[in-house]
Amino acid sequence: MSAIIDDKVVAGAKSSNTVKKDPIVALTERVRALYLFRDRYFETHSIDEAIKKNIDVEKEMKDTLSKFDECKGYEIDGSRAKYYYLKGRALNVVDRFIPQAEELLSKAVKLEPKLIEAWNELGECYWKNDDIKQAKNCFVGALQHDRNKxxxxxxxxxxRQEQTSSFEERIKNIQQGVEYAKEAVSLDTTDGISWAILGNAYLSSFFTVAQSPSTLRSCMSAYMQAEKDIIARSNPDLFYNKAVALKYQEEYNLALQSFENAMALDPLWETPRNKRDELLKYLKDIQNSINNNGYVKPKRLYQLIRALDVKHLGPYKDGAYTYGGKSIKLDLIPLQELTLGLNMEKVVFGKVVCWIQDSDCVPFAFCLVDEQKTCVVVTVYNLAKGRGVTVGDSVGIPEPFVIHQKFSYMNNDFDYKSIRVETPIVLVVNGRKLGREQQASANLHTFKKTD
Known part of the structure; x- marks a missing residue:
């Protein structure tokens, strides 16, 4: 139905002499039921029916739109804005951009500029159409009338999606995005969608501002709160973004499961499956590289190990290093003596035998072999683009943090230890500490479906 016909419907609504129920109330209830059908779909359908969800929502939308035609005999002339808003919202229930929804919602806000719900719906319309500037204007305008979640x-x-003229401006946007999401949560701490978006804001901060473990913990905490809400946990985006966060926490088994949850909730969305497969390949590459000492031939491995010289520990070679004006003792130990977690006052030393490519380029991963021929993988975060180590480099790592991966997934067994390094500037490579020019943040390629 065109916007012109809608005008005629509204204008012709004066002719009825009997009103059994306020039509705006009836339409409001019908549109609310439409969204409940979409958001609580898995309360009445099994997960096996997920592939039908979009088709079922489309059908429900069409049924809802037919109810608007039934209002021809009712007096709704004084509620034109609400009528246009409700019909625009009904059309907006699907993921794709529908031009008529934009037309109706634009008319609604012109008729009633303080109708906040219409501004928010119109903003989402623009957003679906990749008109970020107009979407932002709608949301900013709505907030001028009321601070709503x-x-x-x-x-x-x-x-987070707005184009910026500088990296500094992008950081400012990311940080402001975290604050807006926090405020949304504070207005309704039971709303899982707000919690999920706060988690996404923290995840963007991790990739753009600093790859900090505390930021990832805040991100995971928000996602856990989101999962308490049936509407949020029915959204595949939540589990996809959670999987991304789990990957960078190196909780790989949980990450793979979370990607699977996203796949189950939206079988037609290919990104979770692709990312799951990429992660699985990365883990298999690590396991195989460790099992085979980086695929270095025995003679070459012997030469590399013989070339290890304690002087290549640089500032760590004397059994101590200075941090924050204090001298901290360091004992050189073999890789096999490392314990899980933080190994305080210890340093390890070995040769790089290979590096492992990750599709997201974070972390930078390489295999390290020491004199005892023990091989571990080292994952380095906050490494500048184009930086890293090469095969044959001698690398020293003070107070290494050790993680043990041991799980099975899709007939693949994983059992290896890794050293997680949060910043490259603690590393000593060939006798020299890496400079601050080696440190940088990474950009998240995308974790967008709706965000």
Missing amino acids: ASLRNLSMVL
Whole structure:
């Protein structure tokens, strides 16, 4: 139905003499039921029916739209804005951009500029059409009338996608996005969608501002809160983004499971499956590289190990290093003597035998072999683009943090230890500490479906 026909429907609504029920109330209830059908789909359908969800929602949308035609005999002339808003919202229930929804919602806000719900819906319309600037204007405009959770969390997402003229401006947007998401949560701490968007804001901060473990912990905490809400946990985006966060926490088994949850909730969305397969390949490459000492031939491995010289520990060779003005003792130990977690006052030393490519380029991973021929993988975060180590480099790592991966997935057994390094500037390579020019943040390629 065109916008012109809608005008005629509204204008012709004066002719009825009997009103059994306020049509705007009836339409409001019908549109609310439409969204409940979409958001709580898995309360009435099994996960095996997920592939039908989009088709079922489309059908429900069409049934809802037919109810608007039934209002021809009712007096709704004084509620034109609400009528246009409700019909625009009904059309907006699907993921794709529908031009008529934009037309209706634009008319609604012109008729009633303080109708915040219409501004938010119109902003989402523009967003679906990749018009980030107009979407932002809608959400900012709505907030001028009322500090509401929908505008705040939508603005948080828009700021993360807005094109900026400098990296500094992008960081400012990311940080402001976190604050908007926090405010949205504070307005309703039971809303899982707001919690999920706060988690996404923290995840963007991890990739753009600093790859900090505390940021990832805040991210995971927000996602855990989101999962308490049936609507949020029915959204595949939540589990996809959670999987991304789990990957960078090196909780690989849980990450793979979370990707699977996203795949189950939306079988037609290919990204979770692709990312799951990429992660699985990365883990298999690590396991195989460790099992085969980086595929270095025995003679070459012997030469590399013989070339190890304690002087290549550089500032760590004297059994201590200075941090924050204090001298900290360091004992050189073999890789096999490392314990899980933080190994305080210890340093390890070995040769790089290979590096492992990850599709997201974070972390930078390489295999390290010491004099005892023990091989471990080292994962380095906050490494500048184009930086790293090469095969044959001698690398010293003070107070290494050790993780043990031991699990099975899709007939693949993983059992290896890794050393997680949060910043490259603690590493000593060939006798020299890496400089601050080696440190940088990484950009998240995308974790967008709706965000």
